[in-house]
Amino acid sequence: MEILAVFLVGLCCVLQSSGIEVEALENNGCQNFQPHTVMMQEKQSYRTSFHFQPPRNWLNDPNGPMWYKGVYHLFYQYNPYGALFGDFMIWAHSVSYDLINWIHLNHALCPTEPYDINSCWSGSATILPGKGPVILYTGIDANHCQVQNMAMPKNLSDPFLEEWIKFAQNPIMTPPDGVEGNNFRDPTTAWLSHDGKWSVIIGSWNNNQGMAILYRSEDFFNWTKYQDPLYSTERTGMWECPDFYPVSVNSTDGVDTSVLNAGVKHVMKASFNSHDYYMIGTYVPEIEKYIPDNDFTGTGMDLRYDHGKFYASKTFFDSVKNRRILWGWVNESDSIEDDMDKGWSGLQSIPRHIWLDRSGKQLVQWPIEEINKLHGKKVSFLDKKIDSESIFEVEGITAAQLILSYFVLTQMHQSKADWVHLVY
Numbered sequence: 001m002e003i004l005a006v007f008l009v010g011l012c013c014v015l016q017s018s019g020i021e022v023e024a025l026e027n028n029g030c031q032n033f034q035p036h037t038v039m040m041q042e043k044q045s046y047r048t049s050f051h052f053q054p055p056r057n058w059l060n061d062p063n064g065p066m067w068y069k070g071v072y073h074l075f076y077q078y079n080p081y082g083a084l085f086g087d088f089m090i091w092a093h094s095v096s097y098d099l100i101n102w103i104h105l106n107h108a109l110c111p112t113e114p115y116d117i118n119s120c121w122s123g124s125a126t127i128l129p130g131k132g133p134v135i136l137y138t139g140i141d142a143n144h145c146q147v148q149n150m151a152m153p154k155n156l157s158d159p160f161l162e163e164w165i166k167f168a169q170n171p172i173m174t175p176p177d178g179v180e181g182n183n184f185r186d187p188t189t190a191w192l193s194h195d196g197k198w199s200v201i202i203g204s205w206n207n208n209q210g211m212a213i214l215y216r217s218e219d220f221f222n223w224t225k226y227q228d229p230l231y232s233t234e235r236t237g238m239w240e241c242p243d244f245y246p247v248s249v250n251s252t253d254g255v256d257t258s259v260l261n262a263g264v265k266h267v268m269k270a271s272f273n274s275h276d277y278y279m280i281g282t283y284v285p286e287i288e289k290y291i292p293d294n295d296f297t298g299t300g301m302d303l304r305y306d307h308g309k310f311y312a313s314k315t316f317f318d319s320v321k322n323r324r325i326l327w328g329w330v331n332e333s334d335s336i337e338d339d340m341d342k343g344w345s346g347l348q349s350i351p352r353h354i355w356l357d358r359s360g361k362q363l364v365q366w367p368i369e370e371i372n373k374l375h376g377k378k379v380s381f382l383d384k385k386i387d388s389e390s391i392f393e394v395e396g397i398t399a400a401q402l403i404l405s406y407f408v409l410t411q412m413h414q415s416k417a418d419w420v421h422l423v424y
Helices: 336-342 369-374
Strands: 003-012 021-023 057-068 071-079 090-096 102-104 120-128 132-140 146-153 164-166 198-206 209-217 231-233 240-248 264-272 275-284 289-292 311-318 323-330 352-356 363-367 378-386 401-410 418-423
Touching: 057 090, 057 132, 057 311, 057 323, 071 120, 071 323, 120 311, 198 240, 209 264, 231 289, 240 275, 240 311, 240 352, 264 289, 264 311, 275 311
Parallel strands: 021 102, 057 120
Antiparallel strands: 003 378, 003 401, 057 071, 071 090, 090 102, 120 132, 132 146, 146 164, 198 209, 209 231, 240 264, 264 275, 275 289, 311 323, 323 352, 352 363, 401 418
């Protein structure tokens, strides 16, 4: 069948690196990146150009993304000693003014104390009104038990937040009765509830149920476990990297994590079985319960952020542009030998603006607008007739990646135009 197509072809000339990658001097207890070295793409095999990557080695979960004093922050799980997941995981730290060009700083959190001596695992950042950001993270203690710890910036006037101090009374949460020490991790961004208390959830598995264990605090330092989980289910595995946040029911704008009114629904997301699943529902703070519109079923009908390589995701509210941004870990499918040979493994997804669909039944995602900075030359063709199985050569450009957008008009349905958007 012949088709009549109106083409709009946008071509992206891929940069040599994911923006500029500048590295800071080392000054803490674990191996930092070499000072002020720019890692060019050609020095390591198969490095990406658009996605966030450290200069070398293993990367996994995004941790504590936030905006503070004009700067975007991204922390992430990192092995400073190799291209494989290790027994000494840390919080690496990078900053950006535009989410495209990144400066790699000293590592934020390294295993140094009995409560995190075997690794600093995932967690989140919460900005306390009038007090600045606080990190909650999972430490693997001297007994290989998962406990929750806290860290604060040493200098709140520093927009890069280059130095972090661990709370002297760590750990602030330990596995409750009945929960095994290896099933208690990944605290969320906290929210301020209707009664003036802070709330946070921890991913867990207990009594054959995946769950979000709820803790509450009046001062953010002393935490008490609530009598029941915020949500639990028998239809999932162990909950990792939970996320809990409100979304507007009538706008694409994001809202702060503590917003609670009739104009929002709440998203509950959990990572399990190698994928990120989510529900949309109602948070009832008076009884500290999350009521999903549709429960997890343990089937292919459950909502997912992504059906590709995408795990351990984390969102944050960007108050400057009133949007909620989603990060996710894109893990590798390469063999151990290949990862070691190329010297790196894992990257972060392109950050995505995320909001509630008009139907109220699912989320909508789109690459953040800053990605347009990476676009190169655009070439347009109008009223071009393409025969079925024919070849059409686009001349006059050179690019490593192609974004193709076009209208399609079939001869049988010339009154209807459909957008098609492809990336090559």
